[in-house]
Amino acid sequence: MSAPTSNQNPQSSQSTNRFAQFKLVLLGESAVGKSSIVHRFVKNTFDDMRESTIGAAFLTQTITLPESKTTIKFEIWDTAGQERYKSLAPMYYRNANAALCVYDITSRSSFSKAQDWIKELKKQAPEGIVIALVGNKSDLADSREVEESEVEEYIQQASEDGSSIITSECSAKSGDGVLEIFTSIAKSLPVEEAVGAGTNRNRAGAGNRRAGGVDLGRARRPEQASSGCC
Amino acid sequence: MSFRPLSPPESPTANNSNNHNQSMSRSSESDLSVDTDIIIGHLDPNFGSETRIENPKTPSSHQRNASSYSRNYSLLDFYGLESPSGDRESEPLIDASIMKGLDDLEFKELSHANTIFAKSVVPSPETEASVRENYIQPTVSENIEKILNSPYDRYGFRKSSTLHNITHDHYNEWFSDYSQYALRRKKKWHILMKNNGLHLEQEDSIPTRFPPKSDKVKKLIRQGIPAEWRGSAWFFYAGGHERLNKHIGVYSQIVRDTRDIHNKDTEVIERDLHRTFPDNIYFNSQITSPVNSSSTTLATDTSAAPPETPMIKSLRRVLTAFAHYQPQIGYCQSLNFLAGLLLLFMEEERAFWMLVILTERIIPKVHSANLEGVHTDQGVLMLCIKEYIPQLWAILGKNFEGEALSEDKILTRLPPVTLVTSSWFMSLFVGILPIETTLRVWDILWYESSKTIFRFSLTICKMCLENPDFQASRNNNKGGAEMDQIELFQFLQNFPKTILDPNLLVDNCFKKIGGYGFGSLSQDEINKCREFVSKQRAKLDHKKNNNIAAEMTDEERRTLISSSDGTFADDQSIHDVYGFHRSIMSGVIWNKSISNKMKRSFVKRKTSR
DSSP: OOOOGGGSSGGGOTTOOEEEEEEEEEEESTTSSHHHHHHHHHHOOOOSSOOOOOSEEEEEEEEEETTTTEEEEEEEEEEOOSGGGGGGHHHHHTTOSEEEEEEETTOHHHHHHHHHHHHHHHHHSOTTOEEEEEEEOGGGGGGOOSOHHHHHHHHHHHHHTTOOEEEEEOOTTTOTTHHHHHHHHHHHSOHHHHHHTTOOSOOOSSGGGOTTOOOOOGGGSOOOOOOSOO | OOOOOSSOSSOTTTSOOSSOHHHHHHHHHHHHHHHHHHHHHHHOHHHHHHHOOSOOOOOOTTOOOOOGGGTTOOTTOOTTTSOOSOOOTTOOSSOGGGGTTOOHHHHHHHHHHHHHHOTTSOOOTTSOTTOOSOSSOOSOHHHHHHHHTSSBOTTSBBTTSTTTTSOHHHHHHHHHHHHHHHHHHHHHHHHHHHHTTOOOSSTTOOOSOOOOOOHHHHHHHHHOOOGGGHHHHHHHHTTHHHHHHHTTTHHHHHHHHHTTOOSHHHHHHHHHHTTSSTTBTTTOGGGGSSSOGGGSOOTTOGGGOOOOOHHHHHHHHHHHHHHHHOTTTOOOTTHHHHHHHHHHHSOHHHHHHHHHHIIIIISTTTTSTTOHHHHHHHHHHHHHHHHHOHHHHHHHSBOTTSOBOOGGGTTTSOOTTHHHHHHHHHTTTBTTBOHHHHHHHHHHHHHHOTHHHHHHHHHHHHHHHHOHHHHHHHHHSTTSSOOOHHHHHHHHHHGGGGOOOHHHHHHHHHOSSSSOOGGGSOHHHHHHHHHHHHHHHHHHHHHHHHHHOTTOOHHHHHHHHHHHTSSTTOHHHHHHHHTSSSOTTTTOOOOHHHHHHHHHHHHHHHHHO
C-alpha cells in the first residue's frame, strides 16, 4: 500500500515560495469511486462502504511542486454521479481549471460515460481546462473490462483532434496512482500565469477568481440548456 | 361522505389458483383482518370529525400529473375523510395479494417484514435468527442502559458513524443526557394520548392513531416524538392512512410487476443499495461480524457482495416500485436515504406511500428528471436568506467572479452556495445533520410540511453565520469582507454535522426570544415564493428557447412572445406574480416584507427608466 502522505500540509515546507489556487471538478458515472479518490487524496483514507454523494462535496488539498517551488491548492468539487445531476453540472465546471473524468476499469459503460463527460467539457467548459481521464479500481484488474490499450487509442484519437488529455489508472483503495494524478494535473496547469497574475488567497476582486489565468470567455458559451446526455 | 375501501382493486383470492397453498391460507386470514379493521374505522362516526385537521392538500403548481397508478388519487384526499385503518397492533402490513406469484423465499421475506412490525405475531421459526421484532426499541430506562453499552445507537447506526460525527464516548456522554429528556417527553406523550381518549393498552404499545392537530400537539411534536412511535406518527400526520386506504393492494401489485424489471433506474438503484447507511447494522450485515471491512471488496464488486439484509431487500423493492409508480421521477440518488430512513421506522408499503406523499406534496419535482424542484426551492431559499439573514446574503449573494447578484438575477443564476444547500432539500437533512437532529426535523416536517425545510435551512445558515469559528475565519481572511467562497462552502457543508443537540436547533428555529423566530415563516409564504420562482424560471426557459430557436416561424414566435411577454423577468411579470397590478393572488396577503421590498425596488426601477 503506497500512502501518499508526503503531500500532507506541504505549506509547512520551507522550500516553496509561490502559491497558486485552482478549481478541480470530479465527474463520472455513479459508484466509480469519485469520492473515494478525493478522500484518498485529501485525507489518505479509504472506506469500502462509502455512502452515495448527494449534490456536491467540497474539499481542499495542497500539493507542492518542488521543481518550480510552487504550492498548488486544489479546490475540489466532488459531484454526484447520476445522470440527472447533470443539470447541476455546469455550476460545477463553470470556472473550473481542471476536471477529473473518472471511470471504473471493471465497467465498460462507465468508460463511455467518462468519454461523454470529456465531450461535454470540450463543448461547455472554459477553454484551456485541464482534463484527466482516470480509471479507478486498478486493484480489481482481474475483473477488468477496459483495457489500457483502448484508453491509449482513445487518447491518441483525441490528440489528433487537438486535445491533450492526461490519462492514468489508480486505486483509491490501495492509494496507488492517486497522488500522481493530481501531481500531473498540477504540472499541466498554467501555474506561471497564475503566480504571475499575483493570485493569492484574497480573492475579493472580480477578476482574480480566474486563478489559473485561464480566460473563461463567458460570452463564448451560448446560454444553452445543458440537459440531456451528450 | 361515502368511501368504500372494502373491495381492494385486486382481490387477493381471485386469481391465485395453484401456487403457495399453505402460505396463502395464512396470508388470507390476515388480509381479512385488515378489512375488518377498515370497516370499523370507517363506520366510526366520531372518527371523521376527530381527525379532521386542516385543509391538507393545497393544490400546487408543482403538482405533477397523476400516473397510471395514482389516478384514483382525488381532491378528496383530506385528513378527515378517511380514517387510519384501525388500531390493531397486529395489522398485517403487506397485502396478501403480494404473495401471488412470489416464490417461497420471497414470501418468507415479506412475511418476515410483516412480523417485524406486528408485535403480537410471533416470528415464524424459519425466519432468520437475526430478525428482530421491531427495529426501534421502546424508550424505556432498561433499553437506554443497553444502548449505552452497545457500539450501536438505538437506530442501529454505529455510534462513531459519520451520521453522528462523534466518537463512541462522546455519543454516550450526549445520549445519557438526551435519553433522560426522551423519557420525560414520552411521559408527556402518554398524558396527551390519555387526554385525547387514545388509550394505550400497555406502556410500550405503539399507537396507530394520534390526537388531531392542535397547538398542544404541535408543541409536543416539536419537542420530539418517542423514537418507537415515529413511524406511526409520521404516517398518521402526513396523511399516510388515507393514501394507503385508497390504494389497497397497489403496492403489492407494483412489487409483483417490477420484480424482474431491469432498466436504467434499477441499475442505479443496485449501485446505491449498499451505499445506503453502510454503517447501520440493519443495512449492512458485515459491520457486526468480526471480519470487517478490511477484507471486503469494493461495494460494486458484486462477485464478493456481502449477504443482503432484509432491509436491503425491502429498500430495493420500495425504490424499484417507486421508480415505476412515479415515472417522472424514476430513481434519483438521495431517495435511497429517504426510503432507507423511513424503512427503519415503518414497513415497506408504508414507506413507499410516504415517499409518494413526500415527492408529490412536500417537495414536488425536487427529484424529478431535471431536478427542477431543486432549482425552484433553492431560489426560494435564496430569497428567504436575502430577506431574513441579510448579513449572510452579503457574503453568499455573489457569483463566482465575486460580483454581487442583482435582485432579478438570483433566480436565473443561482448563487454557487446552492451547490451545498440543494442536498439539504434532496435528502431532507439525512447525512447533513446528526441522525437524532435529523429525526427531530422529520418529526416536525411530516406534521408541518415543507415550510419546515426552509425554516431549518435558515436556522442552520444563521447558526453558521453566528458561529465563532466562522467569524474568526472571516476576520483572519485578508480584507475581512470577503471570505473565500470555497472556505465558506466547506464551513456550511461541515457545520451542520456538529449540531448534535437537536434542542438547540429546534429552539433556535422557533424561539422568538433567544432564538431566531423562523416559525413566523408561513407555509403560504413558501407556496407563493415557490410559485413565483418557478414562473420566473419558466420564463427563463422561454427566453432561452427564444434565443436558440432562431429558425422559428413567425407564428411560433408570436406565441412564445405572448406567453412570456417577450422579455424575461420584466417588471410587469413580477407585478403579475406578486399581484400588485392584476391581483392574480387577490385575497391573499403574504410575505409582506418581501413583497414590499420587491415593490419598492421595482417602482424605483420603473421611475428611473
